[in-house]
Amino acid sequence: MELFKTKSINEVQEILRSLSLDISLGYEEVALVEGLHRILCNSIESPRDIPEFNRSTVDGYAVKAADTHGANESIPAMLKNMGEIEMGTNTSIEINTGECVYVPTGGMMPEGSDSVVMIECVEEMDNDLILVHQSVAAGENTLLKGEDMKKREVIFDKGHRLRPQDLGLLAGMGFKSVHVYGKLKVGVISTGDELVQPGDELSLGKVIDMNTYSISAAVLEDGGEVVDTAIVPDDIEILKDKLRIMMSTCHLVLVSGGSSMGHRDVTKDAINSIGDPGVVVHGISVKPGKPTIIGKVGETLMIGLPGQPVSALVVYKILINIIMKALGGSGLKMSTTKGKLAVNIPSAPGREHYVMVRIDKDEAENVVHPVHGKSGMLSMMSKADGFVKIESNKEGLNKGTDVTIYLF
Ligand SMILES: Nc1nc2c(c(=O)[nH]1)N[C@H]1C(S)=C(S)[C@@H](COP(=O)(O)OP(=O)(O)OC[C@H]3O[C@@H](n4cnc5c(N)ncnc54)[C@H](O)[C@@H]3O)O[C@H]1N2
Numbered sequence: 001m002e003l004f005k006t007k008s009i010n011e012v013q014e015i016l017r018s019l020s021l022d023i024s025l026g027y028e029e030v031a032l033v034e035g036l037h038r039i040l041c042n043s044i045e046s047p048r049d050i051p052e053f054n055r056s057t058v059d060g061y062a063v064k065a066a067d068t069h070g071a072n073e074s075i076p077a078m079l080k081n082m083g084e085i086e087m088g089t090n091t092s093i094e095i096n097t098g099e100c101v102y103v104p105t106g107g108m109m110p111e112g113s114d115s116v117v118m119i120e121c122v123e124e125m126d127n128d129l130i131l132v133h134q135s136v137a138a139g140e141n142t143l144l145k146g147e148d149m150k151k152r153e154v155i156f157d158k159g160h161r162l163r164p165q166d167l168g169l170l171a172g173m174g175f176k177s178v179h180v181y182g183k184l185k186v187g188v189i190s191t192g193d194e195l196v197q198p199g200d201e202l203s204l205g206k207v208i209d210m211n212t213y214s215i216s217a218a219v220l221e222d223g224g225e226v227v228d229t230a231i232v233p234d235d236i237e238i239l240k241d242k243l244r245i246m247m248s249t250c251h252l253v254l255v256s257g258g259s260s261m262g263h264r265d266v267t268k269d270a271i272n273s274i275g276d277p278g279v280v281v282h283g284i285s286v287k288p289g290k291p292t293i294i295g296k297v298g299e300t301l302m303i304g305l306p307g308q309p310v311s312a313l314v315v316y317k318i319l320i321n322i323i324m325k326a327l328g329g330s331g332l333k334m335s336t337t338k339g340k341l342a343v344n345i346p347s348a349p350g351r352e353h354y355v356m357v358r359i360d361k362d363e364a365e366n367v368v369h370p371v372h373g374k375s376g377m378l379s380m381m382s383k384a385d386g387f388v389k390i391e392s393n394k395e396g397l398n399k400g401t402d403v404t405i406y407l408f
């Protein structure tokens with residue numbers, strides 16, 4: 001009897017790292033917005049101070065803070081108005097003790113000033129005099145030269161995955177393009193005699209393909225490119241042909257279904273028969289997802305995801321992070337949040353267990369409820385906000401435990 005020789009996640013990490021050594025994503029230069037979700041292939045330092053000049057963060061009067069000390073509603077400080085700073089222009093105005101200058105939000109602070117009093121805290125008199133009704137501290141209501149970014153400061157390390165805020169910051173530094181790794185090119189195959197496409201005639205016994213859609217969308221979300229998709233019957237020859245075709249254009253082929261031990265589960269044999277090294281792992285110690293296959297043919301990684309739609313997507317999320325790290329990125333960290341378990345969650349030791357959860361917001365904290373269901377019920381993931389990991393040596397988690405929720 002053939003049994004899965006399951007590998008732990010740590011072992012899988014090592015194996016994927018060594019399998020990925022000779023896989024190169026290449027490099028390319030892309031326009032800034034095209035850089036969204038892409039991975040930097042070099043570190044980036046700021047070519048300039050940001051901001052490049054001291055700026056006001058409010059509409060008001062630039063002053064010397066010391067001139068306002070002790071000022072209040074009943075005893076205002078009296079300052080001489082020396083004029084107005086125009087937005088977007090360099091100013092030559094300089095203030096001395098007892099003087100102030102009007103400055104708009106974002107405008108350049110005049111030489112000699114160190115803070116700004118908000119317009120609503122002053123009274124503008126007719127004769128160029130300003131009564132200041134509130135004291136300010138040095139630096140108050142200002143953004144000083146280099147306070148956001150210092151010239152030559154390393155802002156992003158090689159391997160960083162670019163987010164909208166990063167692209168805005170790069171634009172602010174004057175960059176029009178970025179150098180990134182090439183996209184991970186992925187082929188997505190769903191196997192099963194029972195599968196039909198959405199919209200096709202559905203006779204009893206047939207099932208509509210979900211995995212092509214959930215997995216392809218996840219690849220796009222992670223910044224990869226879905227080069228090809230296919231539904232393939234449980235036929236080893238047809239699957240081998242499709243794998244060979246995808247090998248020529250893809251760094252990674254994800255095959256869902258046919259990963260188990262059934263008579264028509266042919267993914268492992270198909271991968272093994274088209275080239276070396278073939279399948280290296282069959283079975284990982286996770287729940288759901290035990291029958292996962294990891295292999296490689298030529299320079300293409302081949303992953304056999306379990307067919308159950310929840311298992312396929314959970315295993316994808318776990319493995320893609322490891323694969324991206326192995327290929328030079330910093331990994332695709334899932335967003336997390338903290339919460340307290342509302343009930344006990346049992347678990348069988350021996351496998352890392354991913355439990356779908358929903359978060360209820362209490363006044364004080366996140367209250368975390370498991371979403372019950374089976375790995376063939378994808379609605380379980382749609383109803384969930386994320387999953388909680390239970391380590392393989394634990395028999396479960398007790399009600400009240402503080403947990404990390406991996407959001408999706
Ligand atoms: N004797 C054993 N049987 C099974 C074991 C085992 O250890 N011993 N493991 C079970 C576990 S756990 C899983 S997970 C599944 C994995 O099965 P396969 O990867 O071989 O997948 P299939 O048998 O092809 O399909 C399973 C299930 O999922 C549905 N499916 C498949 N592809 C899709 C798709 N693209 N869209 C929607 N639904 C899909 C399929 O119709 C089946 O219902 O094996 C257990 N069995």
Ligand code: MOO
Binds near residue numbers: 287
């Ligand atoms: O492990 Mo299967 O992937 O539970 O349903």
